[in-house]
Amino acid sequence: MKFTIAVFGAPHAPGTRRALRFAQAALAGGHEIVRVFLYREAVQTASANLVSPQDETDMGRAWQRFVADNQIDAVVCIAAALRRGVLDTGEAQRYQRPAANLAAGWALSGLGQLHEAAQQCDRLVCFGDQ
Amino acid sequence: MKFTIAVFGAPHAPGTRRALRFAQAALAGGHEIVRVFLYREAVQTASANLVSPQDETDMGRAWQRFVADNQIDAVVCIAAALRRGVLDTGEAQRYQRPAANLAAGWALSGLGQLHEAAQQCDRLVCFGDQ
Amino acid sequence: MTTLHVVSHSPFADDRLQSCIRLLRPEDGLLLCGNAVEALRDGTKPRALLDEAAAASRSIYALDEDLAARALAGLPEWLRAVDYAGFVELSCQYQRVNGWT
Amino acid sequence: MTTLHVVSHSPFADDRLQSCIRLLRPEDGLLLCGNAVEALRDGTKPRALLDEAAAASRSIYALDEDLAARALAGLPEWLRAVDYAGFVELSCQYQRVNGWT
């Protein structure tokens, strides 16, 4: 089956970890992931500035590794990201902000990317803050 | 009276705007603000990377202006900020992150600053996400 | 020794208002703001809880901007609306403020 | 046409579980994860709601890691625990997934 995974909760929210474990299990089960889409507070998961205490799981890094290792199409909603201060080089320049902080592997794009993925997948599965 | 204002909710949360209006009203009423302390999701309010749509109130900027205009002691919890990717120059260097994004006027410091302010004030007023 | 409790979550979605009302004493105050003012809607369960608390001499306030934004009608006589200056005054008048964040 | 509903908020603090149960049909599924598994605690109101739903032929699942983390005992016979592979299978088996985010 083809899955789209949408994540809405903050990086340290239980739902964000659950979304990652679900995505890993989907691949392990022989399924395909069309796209991962970060929206609402989840855009922070794509921030390269997150610093986790050494004895805690670094959810930003874990997602980044998953996306890289499996060549996942990984999109961050641009409108949600701007409001929450997650900027790529282009947006940082456009709005004259101190520095880009979007982690490698993620791309800023519009909500249309969520709909496009929904058109291509069999199941859209959304994960929230809890 | 001497107030300490603690803010816990995200920049766009109603509680964050209410905290600002309360702080302004406290000063207008002749009271003193010992310190503003950002904790939990509120640390994002001190991010210099927030970009609000032009027709919306920019809460980060509004707080920053309030802090500057009234020379408010404005502290952001460092542990909460690291986890959520809000870094000053020192922390960005220490953890080798792309760039500092703490807005001018705010200082990263420990939770001890909340307790120190609580010792000096008559009322500690906390504002959350809602 | 009096406490001003500030509640701002929707009483339909969240347990804060109910939890707060149960520990409110006659000498305490309850300030409704944000979505908590929806508890004032006529004919609802949260409103019945508030009516009961008011009848038992609890002091209940609401932030006027939140009432205005929602165009709340049929407000009870026992309710005292306050602006931010009033919110600050209440914070002084009561001896501590407990924000149900 | 069947739906898998996924609820993860605490039933004591939040209205999602109750709202979900009211629209669950016999052919739908309910997966409890996160704090929603606390609804399984014996002798509580949310547990009574779930018992009632199960008696009315609703299929109820729970994510095993959340049960384990909370050391939940006295689990009902009608409950089916699943791991992530099982969660993925359920997502395929039901025709859509509604995450109560």
Next chain:
Amino acid sequence: MARSMLVISRQAPWSGLAAREALDIALAGGAFELPLALLLLDDGVFQLSAGQRPESLEQKDLSANLKALPLFGIETIHVARDSLVQRGLDIDSLGHPIELIEESRLGDFIARFDHVVTL
């Protein structure tokens, strides 16, 4: 054939960005002329309340976005009747034309769509 999506909006209009960001999903889909519907459930029904004055909270008028839905091909707003009743909202004086859904039909309604997004 295009896959359909139901957006379920469960949050009050003044809870931060939740209601707005739910509506943005619907509007974005409408812009692509996708088959899409909006269901207001639980606190989401407060979005319909008449006479709202968002300017008292320095907020934009979400109501205008709701009114824009037909321009994006979303002709009706679906609303759970029991959510309205429980919250003391008068069905006859709402600010928008709506289609009420009875509690007993909510499950069937959701099952009409290929995808569901609840916010």
Next chain:
Amino acid sequence: MARSMLVISRQAPWSGLAAREALDIALAGGAFELPLALLLLDDGVFQLSAGQRPESLEQKDLSANLKALPLFGIETIHVARDSLVQRGLDIDSLGHPIELIEESRLGDFIARFDHVVTL
């Protein structure tokens, strides 16, 4: 004389950072030897549940932090009895020594402190 603070923790231990960040306030105050107390209310009482296995969720053991409280001068954990009962937790098999507070005494208890922080 130092001003006292009551930290009220209302969130379950697995809800993200809320319970941990509430406890951090208490521990930070304890480190300064300030008069401080912790009250578990509503879902906060789940922090006391015995036999928790945080490793199944790749989480740190919050329970260890609770056990550390006496080292920071916070001798007792105060707990609302009705919150425990409502959630089906057995008072006799909790993982920590606690002091129960009856519902009718909660308001008076809170009023003993100069400041209150609820998380």
